[in-house]
Amino acid sequence: MTNTTRITGGFWARTQELVMDVVLPFQGALLEDQVPGAAKSHAIENFRIAAGEAEGAFHGMVFQDSDVAKWLEAAAYALAVRPDAALEEKADSLIALLGRAQREDGYIDTYFIVKEPERKWQNLRECHELYCAGHLIEAAVAYYEATGKDAFLSIMQKTANLICDRFGPEPGKKRGIPGHEEIELALLRLYRLTGERRCLETARYFIDARGAEPDYFAEEAAACDWRHWGPYNGDRRYAQNHAPVREQKAAAGHAVRALYLYTAMADLVGLIDDEALFSSCVNLWQNITQRQMYLTGGIGASAAGEAFSADYDLPNDTAYAETCAACALVFFARRLIDASITPAAEYADVIEKEFYNGALAGMQLDGKKFFYVNPLESVPGVSGVLEGYKHALPQRPAWFGCACCPPNLARLVLSLGRYLYSQSGSTIYCHLFAESESRFKIDGSTITLKMTTGYPWKGDVDFAFEGNAHCTLALRIPGWCGSAAITLNGEALEAERRCGYALIERDWQSGDTLRLALDMRVTLVEANPHVREDAGRLAVMRGPLVYCLEEADNGPELWNVSLGNLTPADFTERFEPDFLGGVVTLSSPGKRRPPWQGDTLYRPAAPGADAGTEACTLRWIPYYAWSNRGLGGMCVWVRR
């Protein structure tokens, strides 16, 4: 890390505190089976059994270890945000346990250590050994970066060595690929920290071997006389194994798998010179963001396989849009920024979109419950109930048998500081806006940048400089923003724009202040006409936030609401400090079709476009805050 950023206040400081004060302790207790009434995780107990310090059987998913890994990674980011001796002690003791559970050769997966030791590495398609190792490696890197302690890192370097010894194209090595990508990006992350070339080479091998002929998973399934989940159905797209990665042009298959792969690909591009790989990353990015992404940033429209669907197939009520996939798209976007000589603001636009919408909606405002699935329309009696909608729960459940999303969100929120800026030579890119303090090294000197802002509720972002350096500050002008003004030391400034960033190059001096003023006026958004499910509908955004209507404010059967000839000027805004944790709500006129008298199902239509509708006032809330007030309908895309 050449720069460090600490979130110091405002919206995200509060959210990070929530995660540190509520989410992490709660998840830590769950991993220890200390939450009364909650389903047993057994995740830490599995390590105790593997270490020979407890009796019993393995319990949980074959990837149960990854819950521990993601919690440790989140804990690492928490320790970077604020010191916490108790948390650090808990993490250290858990890390020590991991060390004791690890086998001599570096192997560390508790499922196979405890339950099926004779079956290690045989069934990569189903058994997540490389996936769990990858998450533990990520956690170890983060923990080292946060604390400077290398115990965890040493443990995972041993595992990484084992993997590098075992897998690769060389004679005598296993030519396998993981069924769920993750090890690739983890080995690259380890390489970036340690410079250990084998990590880079093995990650590269895993990336390059995907999609090769013949189908590795078919060969593996044929060679293996046991199944963990079930027979291989031959669907190569599910794990992005349908084509070599440099030939993949459209995002396909399980969305989290896909994005972990794409993240590794983009990271690899930043490490080696590979035009074809970069161009494939850009193609995949464009396919996702121009054809397969919800307005909220949700990706993976299809519940079947938690997967990408077809281009422009973006149903609102049956959307899968997994929280983990939203997190993973952030990882991909961040690597694309680093892989680009001149980053385009669209990457950070999407990162911001996820932080404020697609990812954040995964968490209840009190930090205690979580969505896996993030639909853009929810219908009581249908969502979570009817066939085809069972995945689209209308309320966040307490905890999951498969607990991937909550800790993924925790580690994302706590690592926000890593996404605010990037530095390329003497250019400092500012991607996201949040109250923060950051340090940068420019040509040997250190400068400090303080950001002060009421974002996302207010559009003014103030930067204060300490230190002196000649450098370029590149401020992202968000894609959603119609008009932005920059003031340097009180004077208006016309900055050059490049790829969505406003560039201000000068000899910066202590005491310099810069204000970026973003127009936060409401935007009425329409979707590309190819998107069937949004035809004739509008969505409301204000700043980076997507808004929605909830039944609690607007009555039942929200599909009977329409907007008519609404314009942004018809909206009034109000910051409500005591509502939904403090949000700007919007109010607008609307129209509503009243219920019918009688029981007819069909009747001749009342004439005229407004036929039979009644005027009403609509109250809009940020999408991320939906479903915090009991069961009720919600919708983002409202009829015109």
Place this chain on the structure above:
Amino acid sequence: MTNTTRITGGFWARTQELVMDVVLPFQGALLEDQVPGAAKSHAIENFRIAAGEAEGAFHGMVFQDSDVAKWLEAAAYALAVRPDAALEEKADSLIALLGRAQREDGYIDTYFIVKEPERKWQNLRECHELYCAGHLIEAAVAYYEATGKDAFLSIMQKTANLICDRFGPEPGKKRGIPGHEEIELALLRLYRLTGERRCLETARYFIDARGAEPDYFAEEAAACDWRHWGPYNGDRRYAQNHAPVREQKAAAGHAVRALYLYTAMADLVGLIDDEALFSSCVNLWQNITQRQMYLTGGIGASAAGEAFSADYDLPNDTAYAETCAACALVFFARRLIDASITPAAEYADVIEKEFYNGALAGMQLDGKKFFYVNPLESVPGVSGVLEGYKHALPQRPAWFGCACCPPNLARLVLSLGRYLYSQSGSTIYCHLFAESESRFKIDGSTITLKMTTGYPWKGDVDFAFEGNAHCTLALRIPGWCGSAAITLNGEALEAERRCGYALIERDWQSGDTLRLALDMRVTLVEANPHVREDAGRLAVMRGPLVYCLEEADNGPELWNVSLGNLTPADFTERFEPDFLGGVVTLSSPGKRRPPWQGDTLYRPAAPGADAGTEACTLRWIPYYAWSNRGLGGMCVWVRR
């Protein structure tokens, strides 16, 4: 039958001819495995093997016999429509084969005779023995009524006796119920022909035992050590076994199963005095037609279980709306007419709706291909392709492994004559309009009624009387019709209305002529606001016909079409004799959202309700004729 009706010309004579000339021979050849390239039916071969006249194994579904039964029933109706020596000979020979395949005791199911003789009657939930017997009984009754020949009837009376001996509440009898209803209505049909009281009693037993505690299917599954399809999942609604029939208020479960049950219930009401059963029938009818029926008459919205969904859950693109269920709703409606002291026109409204829309759409215009599933919106690349849409094929396939719908439709179309009229004492109800000739007995004298009409394209229906009788002619004034005029012998007549029928009581004499003139103006229809999927949409009807837009006429991506402030007066009509077999097409102005320049997925909306749309002309075709011109989109409900 107290009256007989023959279709003599017009729309339905042509359709019946198509079924007789194309569908029946084709289906007959399929049953004989004589269609090159088609999947083997083996249905008749199964009977040959059962009769010991061929070697080989049973092949096909456990209910394969019912294909033969429905074909024979359709053949019977065909013989009632017009003499056909070859068809009759083929049917007679098939009936003789059935007789030879039948066991001594009357048992006739080829699956169990050939494949698992030791497992008869053990697994009623899965194995359709009573269902197949029921269809064969229906066919035998129809064949006797059409030809006067009793060979088939004798065969099936023997089977009926076996069933009556075996099942019932009496000690020593099996207290089972069928997993797929059909035997109930068949036994009642046999009772109506033969007066054999046991048939009535056994049908009544099957009806009354449904929904009883404990769950018969659970007990049966526990007692039986083999499965045909798979374990019992305990879903009692699927086969309407969740509550005693008199307590069922909402249609539930597999739609065809449900409607066959309700049909039997309504028929039973006409035979015994049972207020509770009648009221249950009416409740179920109202639930279906006021909450669970598509505008086309399609029922069973959910592909999962081919089942009823929840009230007002009527998705257009994923509709199941099985052709068989449309046929079955006609059976139910017809029995309700007979069970009512004063029938309401709403029953015949639905019968007409099915004949012209929900059922008829099941058949390609050339009679060679068939839909099982009848969606109200079809989207290329989505329908029949994506997960959740795989059932909603965009084009009629050639034939099915499960071939229930085509012969069901064939028997419905060929029995249309049975639905035109009913008689209650000296009141003749005219329910449907079609060129036809009918005979009625009134107080010992016979009168003949000839109907001449260009229906459904023209609204004039002319009745000509022969014979003399004092009676009431009750003409249905369709629910879709805004204005109807009656002229008797050239003079306008104000007829009393009752329950949707115009009543004309007089001494009718030979030469009397009556004209019913129905206003065929286009109706723009809206759905009840509780129906989410139709919110903000209109559908177009003309007469009994639901219309739709097809891509072939209106370009791709029909969801970008909207109607604006359209009124019925904006439509022009044209009969096109050489288009789609001769149809009235409609033309109206419309609006279309053009494609965007560029690849953006979302953008600020153009202001105003019409923002960015372009004027266009829409061409509407009858829904039943959709998907006869290659692959392309279709929709019934169009945005306002």
